[in-house]
Amino acid sequence: MAEVKLHGRWYSPFPYRVIWALKLKGISYEYIEEDLSNKSPLLLQYNPVHKKIPVLVHSGKPICESMIIIEYIEEKWPQTPLLPSDPYEKAKARFWVKFVEEKAPAFWSLYRSTGEEQKKALKDSSETLKIVEEQGLGEKKFFGGDSIGIVDIAFGVIAHWFGVFEEIVEVKVLEAHAFPRLHAWKVNFEEVPVIKENLPDRDKMLDYFKKRRIESLSASQ
Amino acid sequence: MEKQNEVVLFGTWASAFCKRVELALKIKGIPYEYVEEDLTNKSVSLLHYNPVHKKVPVLVHNGRPISESLVILEYIDECWNNTPKLLPEGPYQRAKVRFWVNFFDHQIMARLLPIIMTRGEEREKAIKEFNELLKVFEEGINKDFPEEFPFLEGKTLKYLDIVVGTALCNYEAFHEVVDVVFSHEKNPVIMAWVKALKNHPLMKETLPPHDKFVDKMREKYLGQYP
Numbered sequence: 001m002a003e004v005k006l007h008g009r010w011y012s013p014f015p016y017r018v019i020w021a022l023k024l025k026g027i028s029y030e031y032i033e034e035d036l037s038n039k040s041p042l043l044l045q046y047n048p049v050h051k052k053i054p055v056l057v058h059s060g061k062p063i064c065e066s067m068i069i070i071e072y073i074e075e076k077w078p079q080t081p082l083l084p085s086d087p088y089e090k091a092k093a094r095f096w097v098k099f100v101e102e103k104a105p106a107f108w109s110l111y112r113s114t115g116e117e118q119k120k121a122l123k124d125s126s127e128t129l130k131i132v133e134e135q136g137l138g139e140k141k142f143f144g145g146d147s148i149g150i151v152d153i154a155f156g157v158i159a160h161w162f163g164v165f166e167e168i169v170e171v172k173v174l175e176a177h178a179f180p181r182l183h184a185w186k187v188n189f190e191e192v193p194v195i196k197e198n199l200p201d202r203d204k205m206l207d208y209f210k211k212r213r214i215e216s217l218s219a220s221q
Numbered sequence: 222m223e224k225q226n227e228v229v230l231f232g233t234w235a236s237a238f239c240k241r242v243e244l245a246l247k248i249k250g251i252p253y254e255y256v257e258e259d260l261t262n263k264s265v266s267l268l269h270y271n272p273v274h275k276k277v278p279v280l281v282h283n284g285r286p287i288s289e290s291l292v293i294l295e296y297i298d299e300c301w302n303n304t305p306k307l308l309p310e311g312p313y314q315r316a317k318v319r320f321w322v323n324f325f326d327h328q329i330m331a332r333l334l335p336i337i338m339t340r341g342e343e344r345e346k347a348i349k350e351f352n353e354l355l356k357v358f359e360e361g362i363n364k365d366f367p368e369e370f371p372f373l374e375g376k377t378l379k380y381l382d383i384v385v386g387t388a389l390c391n392y393e394a395f396h397e398v399v400d401v402v403f404s405h406e407k408n409p410v411i412m413a414w415v416k417a418l419k420n421h422p423l424m425k426e427t428l429p430p431h432d433k434f435v436d437k438m439r440e441k442y443l444g445q446y447p
Contacts, residue, residue, distance in 0.1 A: 049324065049357060063316045065323060075312035091287045091296040098289050099273065131273055 004029040005057040007043055009036055010200050011208050013157040014066040015054035020153050021070045023194045025077045067097055070150060082150040096136055096143060097154045103128040104157055111165035111209055112216050118169065126173055129158070129182060137181045141188055148192055152185075156195070159186045164205050168213055228253040229281040231267050233260060234429050235437045237330075238290040239278040240387040244427045245294050248378050249301045291322060294380065305377045317365045321358065322384050329354050330388060337399050337442050344400065352407045359410045378421060385411075386418035390428055398438040 004022070006029050008015025022029050034043055034053050046055045046062035055062050056069045058076070063069050074082050084090050106124035113121055132155070137143060143151035158174070166173055176183040189195055230246065230253050232239030246253050258267055258277050270279045270286035279286050280293045282300070287293050298307040308315050332351040339347050362381070369379075378386070392403045392415065405412045418424050429437075 049361060058313075061313055063313070063320075065320055068316050068319045068323065071319065072312050072316040075315065087296055087299040088282070088285050088287070090299070091292050094292045094295065095273075095287070095289055098292060135273055 003059060005032060006030070007032045007034050007040075007046070007055040007057070008053050009034055011205050012053065013161050016160075016198065016200070017066045017153050017156060018054045018056060018069050018073070019198050020148075020156065020194055021073045021082060023198060024082065024148075025073065025080045027073070027077055067101065067150075067154060070153065074150070082144070082148075082153065084149070093143070093149065093151050096132075096151045099131075099136075100151075100154050100157070107157065107162055107165060110171075111168050111213055114217065122171060122173070125162075129174060129179055132158075133179045133182045137185055139181075142185065148189065148195070152189055155185075156189070158182070159189045159195075160199055160202075161205075164202065164209055167206060168210055227281075227283050229256060230254070231256045231258050231264075231270065231279040231281070232277045233258055235434060235441075236277060237387040237391075240427055240429075241290045241383050242278045242280060242293050242297075244378065244383050244387060244423060245297050245307060247423050247427060248305060248307065248383070249297060249303065251297070251301055291326070291384075294383065298380075305379070307380045307383065309379075318380055321362055321365070322380060324358060324361070325381075325384055325388070329358060333395075333402075336402060348400065348402050351402055355403070355408045355411055359408060363410065378418075378423060382418055382421075385414065386421075386424050387427070389415045390419045390424060391431070391434055394431055394434045394438055397435050398442065 004027060006015060006018055006022070008018070008031060010033060019031075032040075032042075034040060036053070039051060043053065043055060044051055046057060047053075047064045050064060052064070054066055054069060055064050056072070057063075058072075063072050070082065083093055103124070106121050106128060109121035110118065110125055136151075140146075142148045143155065162174060174183060174186065190199070228246070228251055230239070230242055232242065232255065234257060243255070256264070256266070258264060260277070263275060267277065267279060268275055270281055271277075271288045274288060276288070278290055278293060279288050280296070281287075282296075287296050294307060308318055329351070332347065332354060335347040336344060336351060366381075376382075389403065389411070395402065403412065403415075419428075
């Protein structure tokens with residue numbers, strides 16, 4: 001079987017998306033942890049444009065950008081499909097993937113900022129969650145229906161990382177009473193065995209992002 | 222029994238994102254009805270079909286709406302599975318095309334507004350960044366699609382041609398209203414590509430008329446950033 005390698009970073013949600021897709025489809029791969037303050041020559045060779053992770057390398061050929069990687073995985077290994085087969089349902093799924101890609105920067109801004117900027121990030125994050133709650137999920141258990149799919153994977157950042165950011169800046173946005181559907185989704189998503197077994201340690205992440213916040217705030221002074 | 226195949230496109234004539242969809246429909250020979258939206262007074266239909274973003278373009282196929290121009294393009298390619306295909310067949314080629322389309326939209330297109338909004342040294346810096354990104358794009362496309370690129374006249378338009386052409390073919394209007402950002406000297410390969418795209422009959426048919434577009438740009442941008 002051709003070799004599959006994944007370059008990632010333990011605290012970043014983006015390589016996890018790829019890990020979940022690979023695990024759901026039962027694809028073996030080698031994981032390579034990258035130190036982003038000291039990027040490997042291989043990473044720079046495989047992703048010269050962005051110099052970022054994740055990068056999937058399949059038989060020596062690199063693919064970059066997490067959601068593009070997942071579409072590649074889906075096309076190469078059709079078992080346990082992550083996308084609907086109907087073109088219209090597929091388009092709806094891609095719409096929501098694009099939505100979270102566009103809106104996610106506000107979540108990151110939340111943990112990195114203070115004052116007015118943070119207020120805006122909080123407002124934007126809440127509005128995003130509201131749209132997903134009211135228009136994205138409907139009555140379904142997962143965005144993919146009875147089992148998780150590409151949209152659930154893309155939204156994983158909300159399930160596991162957003163709570164860490166909330167804790168660091170001492171806000172509570174994604175609460176069950178305010179977002180009953182999304183909250184239930186989060187709980188269900190994290191119970192899916194492939195997800196549960198493939199998440200970064202929460203305490204370790206809390207520590208790491210707390211330090212990052214301090215560093216980035218003192219650097220901007 | 223005749224298969225129902227009703228296609229309606231909600232758009233605005235000056236939007237490159239809407240033009241992408243129109244061009245894709247024309248390339249595939251898909252008959253469609255076009256509805257021009259007034260974004261200062263959005264139609265009930267638009268708000269119903271795109272409640273999340275309330276934006277154009279929206280494609281409505283047999284009553285079902287699809288939003289986001291790139292999502293629409295991939296939908297069109299899959300649904301009307303006849304030649305010509307807009308995306309390549311192989312998964313790795315598709316990943317590369319998606320990567321560069323993404324880069325174009327998020328990196329290159331995103332640099333146009335900073336140019337419009339700034340003046341003097343700040344603008345010069347913004348233009349320089351734009352040219353550098355175009356260079357990265359040129360080199361990347363050349364490396365990843367050595368046989369396809371550069372676009373030769375008479376060729377079938379594909380995904381990248383559609384995205385780049387609808388954005389950059391109106392460069393003369395941008396130069397007239399804002400500033401010269403795009404030249405043969407700085408980005409020869411893309412310039413040659415864009416010039417060839419401008420001459421493609423479907424592109425000519427789809428792009429807004431120069432003078433009308435210039436007036437619209439003046440109104441939109443110089444009004445906001447005098």
